[in-house]
Amino acid sequence: MKIADITQLKTSGFLPQPPEVALTLLASSRENEMTLSDIGRFIQANPTLSRCLGQRMNKTPTHSHDITSLSEAIFRVDLTAVKQLAIGISLLEQYQHGSCKGFDYPSFWSHALLMALAMEALGKTTRICTPDELFACGLLARIGCLALATIYPDAYTDILATHKQDPSISLSLLEQQRLQIDHNQLTAAMLIDFDIPMILVESIYYHEAPMESGFSEESHPFQLVRLFHLAKQVADLGLSSESERTERISELLLLGGNIGLDSESFGDFFDQVNVEWQSWGKILNLPIPALPSFHKMMGMLVTSPDNAADASALRVLLVEDEPSSRMLAESVLTKILGHTVFSANDGKQAFSLAMEIMPHIVITDWLMPTMDGLELTKALRAADWGKNVYIIMLTSFEDDEQIAEAFEAGVNDYVTKPIDIRAFRARLRAAWHYRKLQESWERDRAHLKRFAAELAVTNRKLRHAALTDTLTEIPNRRAGMEALAGAWNTASRAGLPIAVMLVDIDFFKKINDTYGHAVGDKILKEVAISIRDNTRKGDTFCRMGGEEFLMVCQNGSKDAQSVCLFAERLRRHIKMKTIVVNETPIRITISIGVAIKEASMTSDDQLVNAADKALYAAKNGGRDRVCLFLDNQLVDCDKWSATLS
Numbered sequence: 001m002k003i004a005d006i007t008q009l010k011t012s013g014f015l016p017q018p019p020e021v022a023l024t025l026l027a028s029s030r031e032n033e034m035t036l037s038d039i040g041r042f043i044q045a046n047p048t049l050s051r052c053l054g055q056r057m058n059k060t061p062t063h064s065h066d067i068t069s070l071s072e073a074i075f076r077v078d079l080t081a082v083k084q085l086a087i088g089i090s091l092l093e094q095y096q097h098g099s100c101k102g103f104d105y106p107s108f109w110s111h112a113l114l115m116a117l118a119m120e121a122l123g124k125t126t127r128i129c130t131p132d133e134l135f136a137c138g139l140l141a142r143i144g145c146l147a148l149a150t151i152y153p154d155a156y157t158d159i160l161a162t163h164k165q166d167p168s169i170s171l172s173l174l175e176q177q178r179l180q181i182d183h184n185q186l187t188a189a190m191l192i193d194f195d196i197p198m199i200l201v202e203s204i205y206y207h208e209a210p211m212e213s214g215f216s217e218e219s220h221p222f223q224l225v226r227l228f229h230l231a232k233q234v235a236d237l238g239l240s241s242e243s244e245r246t247e248r249i250s251e252l253l254l255l256g257g258n259i260g261l262d263s264e265s266f267g268d269f270f271d272q273v274n275v276e277w278q279s280w281g282k283i284l285n286l287p288i289p290a291l292p293s294f295h296k297m298m299g300m301l302v303t304s305p306d307n308a309a310d311a312s313a314l315r316v317l318l319v320e321d322e323p324s325s326r327m328l329a330e331s332v333l334t335k336i337l338g339h340t341v342f343s344a345n346d347g348k349q350a351f352s353l354a355m356e357i358m359p360h361i362v363i364t365d366w367l368m369p370t371m372d373g374l375e376l377t378k379a380l381r382a383a384d385w386g387k388n389v390y391i392i393m394l395t396s397f398e399d400d401e402q403i404a405e406a407f408e409a410g411v412n413d414y415v416t417k418p419i420d421i422r423a424f425r426a427r428l429r430a431a432w433h434y435r436k437l438q439e440s441w442e443r444d445r446a447h448l449k450r451f452a453a454e455l456a457v458t459n460r461k462l463r464h465a466a467l468t469d470t471l472t473e474i475p476n477r478r479a480g481m482e483a484l485a486g487a488w489n490t491a492s493r494a495g496l497p498i499a500v501m502l503v504d505i506d507f508f509k510k511i512n513d514t515y516g517h518a519v520g521d522k523i524l525k526e527v528a529i530s531i532r533d534n535t536r537k538g539d540t541f542c543r544m545g546g547e548e549f550l551m552v553c554q555n556g557s558k559d560a561q562s563v564c565l566f567a568e569r570l571r572r573h574i575k576m577k578t579i580v581v582n583e584t585p586i587r588i589t590i591s592i593g594v595a596i597k598e599a600s601m602t603s604d605d606q607l608v609n610a611a612d613k614a615l616y617a618a619k620n621g622g623r624d625r626v627c628l629f630l631d632n633q634l635v636d637c638d639k640w641s642a643t644l645s
């Protein structure tokens with residue numbers, strides 16, 4: 001603890017000092033020179049102090065007439081407390097205004113009053129000091145701020161403005177940087193000067209950062225520091241704006257949990273202190289904001305639009321074997337942050353519960369019986385469904401190696417115990433963002449999958465459309481040429497035979513002219529069906545264009561005769577076919593040119609050209625026939641047709 005030296009400030013007259021009479025009271029009580037009637041006279045000369053004593057006696061101002069006599073009041077309140085109260089109240093009366101523009105004097109005292117009332121109420125849980133003493137100390141716990149505003153009005157206005165702009169920079173740090181002294185050091189010096197016991201001075205000195213006190217957690221000073229810290233948070237909540245309340249309430253619940261108050265009893269405590277604050281405010285003529293009940297504030301937070309959006313989003317699995325910590329974290333997570341919480345006592349129970357509820361976040365303690373947090377993390381990560389769960393480890397370890405071990409096991413983040421509510425909220429916010437990112441990634445992935453599937457279908461359709469003849473729905477010229485090129489390459493590589501047939505409908509122009517184009521189309525379709533139905537396995541075919549079709553034969557094309565017989569069979573099939581269009585039977589014939597791959601041929605084009613020559617020959621030979629191009633010669637296949645049954 002660093003106590004400011006205030007000797008010079010006192011003599012300079014800049015330091016806020018209670019009026020002379022209060023100082024006399026203080027000095028004479030120090031020397032045990034005071035009689036009860038001295039104190040009585042002093043109090044009677046100070047109406048506000050009298051009213052305050054009345055209030056402290058009866059708790060509610062409406063009953064102030066219950067005090068039978070001033071002496072009774074002094075006896076019942078306790079002499080030391082009367083003295084401390086006298087100092088606090090006289091300072092409050094004297095410093096309602098001041099020259100520091102940035103310092104809100106009335107709010108400072110409203111805050112001090114709430115802190116005093118909270119300390120008094122909390123004091124009932126400890127027997128270290130009397131509630132009266134705690135009340136007076138609560139009132140004076142931040143007197144250093146008033147002192148700095150009084151001594152350095154301009155500089156303090158700047159300091160407060162900077163702090164307001166960026167509350168993350170501590171007020172003490174700003175004061176130290178600018179004035180080489182901070183309010184806690186000055187408060188400590190002034191309290192010592194007011195004869196406040198050292199245990200209280202020390203507790204007040206560390207009330208903003210209890211962990212920095214270095215007191216052991218079980219010690220009396222630490223219990224007091226914790227109470228002053230909590231009382232300050234209560235007072236901060238009392239003066240905070242609606243938008244700041246979420247964070248403050250969650251922090252208060254955690255702090256209340258540390259001294260064994262669950263959210264219900266904390267709410268009752270706060271409401272009772274609030275009622276007293278309102279009535280004290282009237283006595284001391286201070287501006288006291290009207291606050292809703294604690295439970296109402298909690299309710300408003302959970303249903304605020306911000307929180308409601310988060311609320312449905314997160315399913316939290318809380319794993320903690322220590323019942324009070326579990327209940328506390330549960331209360332903050334559900335009542336304040338609005339998440340849905342499931343709880344487990346150990347890793348094993350948590351793992352089977354996780355399988356059931358599929359949590360978005362797992363918040364797990366490290367040290368637990370049966371299965372600890374580390375083993376649970378590894379088990380979750382090993383399961384397919386546990387890979388994307390956001391895991392936060394609660395730990396008392398701050399050792400780098402142990403933290404690294406936790407990350408290696410698969411945790412996403414860690415929070416050190418005792419839980420600091422701001423850090424906890426920030427970590428949960430990160431988890432929430434992670435969850436949102438993951439959801440949008442999953443949505444994108446599903447979207448992409450669907451898109452890829454649709455694209456594949458579209459591509460298939462496009463390819464089919466690009467390779468299919470729209471009228472006859474058989475492969476078109478392009479598909480036929482691709483198939484021919486493939487067959488040619490295979491045959492060439494393997495030294496296998498390959499043949500092509502060009503099929504052309506005879507006098508098709510005449511059909512069009514006689515029956516119309518639509519009938520011509522119908523005939524084309526029927527021929528396409530016949531060709532398809534007569535194709536052997538492994539053979540391919542297409543419509544080359546107009547009334548011409550191509551067939552590529554790989555099977556059964558070992559020799560000219562077998563190919564020509566196949567062509568002849570097709571020719572006969574079509575010739576025998578009666579196509580009925582609009583009840584009119586129509587008979588058609590076809591001519592076919594056949595060519596077989598010969599050793600001299602170097603490309604599939606040459607093979608098709610040879611078939612074309614054969615087709616030309618068939619047409620010239622009178623149509624309705626099959627011609628073969630073989631060894632540079634054109635052969636009429638009639639001679640083989642006789643062999644067909």
Ligand SMILES: Nc1nc2c(ncn2[C@@H]2O[C@H](COP(=O)(O)OP(=O)(O)OP(=O)(O)O)[C@@H](O)[C@H]2O)c(=O)[nH]1
Pocket residue numbers: 471504505506507508509510512516517518519520521524545546547619623
């Ligand atoms: N209905 C219809 N007619 C078509 C189509 N494509 C081409 N044609 C017609 O087919 C006819 C082909 O006539 P030509 O090349 O003179 O042949 P052809 O009348 O069959 O005589 P040859 O082949 O010598 O027996 C033309 O009248 C084209 O208009 C089509 O998709 N539908």
